[in-house]
Each structure stands twice: as C-alpha cells, then as structure tokens.
Amino acid sequence: MIELKAVNQKYGGTQILWDLDMQIKAGSRTCIMGRNGVGKTTLLKCIMGMLPLSTGSLTINGQDMGKQSVEKRPEIGVGYVPQGRHIFGQLTVEENLKVSLNCKRQSSKEIPEHVFDLFPVLKEMLQRRGGDLSGGQQQQLAIARALVLNPDILILDEPNEGIQPNIVQLIRDVLLKLNKEQGMTIVLVEQKLPFARAVGEYFHLMEKGEVVASGNMEALDDKLVAQYLAV
Numbered sequence: 165m166i167e168l169k170a171v172n173q174k175y176g177g178t179q180i181l182w183d184l185d186m187q188i189k190a191g192s193r194t195c196i197m198g199r200n201g202v203g204k205t206t207l208l209k210c211i212m213g214m215l216p217l218s219t220g221s222l223t224i225n226g227q228d229m230g231k232q233s234v235e236k237r238p239e240i241g242v243g244y245v246p247q248g249r250h251i252f253g254q255l256t257v258e259e260n261l262k263v264s265l266n267c268k269r270q271s272s273k274e275i276p277e278h279v280f281d282l283f284p285v286l287k288e289m290l291q292r293r294g295g296d297l298s299g300g301q302q303q304q305l306a307i308a309r310a311l312v313l314n315p316d317i318l319i320l321d322e323p324n325e326g327i328q329p330n331i332v333q334l335i336r337d338v339l340l341k342l343n344k345e346q347g348m349t350i351v352l353v354e355q356k357l358p359f360a361r362a363v364g365e366y367f368h369l370m371e372k373g374e375v376v377a378s379g380n381m382e383a384l385d386d387k388l389v390a391q392y393l394a395v
C-alpha cells in the first residue's frame with residue numbers, strides 16, 4: 165500500500181501539489197489521471213523520492229519513506245518507468261538491464277529470464293545500443309529494466325506516449341499478467357482513456373495538484389471525463 169497524506173510540494177516558489185491525500189492498495193492496478201500539467205509526474209517523483217515533500221507524509225508498505233532517498237525505493241521493491249524512458253543510449257540492451265542488478269535487493273547478477281519471456285525482442289537485441297532501438301523497443305527495455313529487480317510495485321509514467329498500437333497492446337497484456345500472476349501492484353499515470361480503462365481497476369483524477377475524484381474504474385463516467393480529462 166502506498167499512502168500519501170496532506171502532501172505539499174513546491175518548485176521554488178511555485179506550489180504544485182496541494183494537501184494531496186491518496187491511497188493505492190497493494191495488489192491493485194491504479195491509474196492516476198488528469199490533464200497536462202496537473203502534477204501527475206511531480207506526484208510520482210515524490211513517491212520515488214526524486215523530489216522532496218515540502219510537507220506531508222508518504223508511507224510505502226507501512227514504511228515511512230517521506231525522507232528516504234531515491235536509492236531506497238528499489239530496495240523496498242518499488243520499480244519505476246519514467247516518462248520519456250531515460251534508457252542509456254550508449255549502453256547495450258544487456259548493459260541497460262544489468263545496471264539495475266547493482267541494487268542491494270538483487271542477490272543474483274544475472275538478468276532474470278522471465279524478462280525475456282515478456283519482451284522477447286530484447287533477447288534478440290542484447291548487444292544493440294539502447295540509442296539505436298525504436299521507441300517501442302526502448303519502452304520495452306525501460307519496463308524490463310524496472311522488472312529486473314522483481315519489484316512488488318511497478319510505477320509507470322505514460323508508458324504509451326508515442327508508441328505504436330501493437331506495442332501498446334503488448335504493454336497492456338504485460339501489466340495485466342504481472343498483476344494477475346504475481347500480484348504486482350501497478351501504478352500508472354495515463355492520459356489515454358481506453359488504455360486506462362483496459363488496465364486500471366481504480367482511478368485517481370487530479371486537477372491543479374489535488375485529487376478531485378477517486379474510485380473504481382467503472383465510476384469514471386462521462387461527466388468526470390468531460391470535466392477533468394477532455395481538452
């Protein structure tokens with residue numbers, strides 16, 4: 165379970181998150197939604213310890229993580245797929261995947277084979293430089309890199325941005341499989357409604373740095389969509 169209570173966050177003098185409360189159930193598939201600039205990425209960066217909380221609290225699986233550094237997240241089983249993928253362009257696919265193995269949580273120094281079962285194309289391209297992959301292949305690599313550590317919680321920031329439809333379907337199937345077969349908690353920032361509905365069980369809608377509506381995905385009705393998602 166991830167729990168944020170009364171979280172405020174500022175970039176310099178500009179406040180982005182306002183007294184934000186959110187609960188994300190363990191084992192759930194939860195989508196965080198809202199228009200551009202409402203603070204979704206900022207929220208994920210706070211959960212990941214990449215940005216400090218100005219005030220408020222953050223617990224992950226019962227542990228107080230509000231003041232813990234970003235390096236602690238993989239140790240407690242949190243994987244992150246950032247917006248824009250951020251793979252290492254000069255490193256090979258294999259090297260990109262092995263970067264994660266330096267984390268303390270991982271005793272083995274081998275890339276787990278199940279990562280290649282999910283994304284077979286990566287096995288064929290192990291020696292190719294990350295920068296030479298297509299956008300869809302890079303996104304598979306970014307997800308695989310987070311999965312190398314067998315996280316309990318996988319957090320993804322708009323994994324489908326600029327990705328072709330067949331890879332979007334693959335990512336959807338992988339997220340559903342990880343959740344159903346391994347009980348992995350999936351936290352997804354997503355703007356595209358069909359994908360959010362296909363993957364999410366629960367939603368949190370954000371507007372101007374606050375949560376304005378939450379519930380089961382079925383409760384995300386046309387009125388909420390028109391009010392908080394339509395552009």
Ligand SMILES: Nc1ncnc2c1ncn2[C@@H]1O[C@H](COP(=O)(O)OP(=O)(O)OP(=O)(O)O)[C@@H](O)[C@H]1O
Pocket residue numbers: 175178180198199200201202203204205206207
């Ligand atoms: N490093 C920064 N310094 C100052 N302001 C920032 C910084 N990063 C983001 N912002 C501002 O914070 C606000 C929230 O940005 P954020 O990226 O969290 O929104 P978002 O909901 O994820 O949007 P998008 O869907 O476009 O990614 C925006 O107004 C943005 O311009």
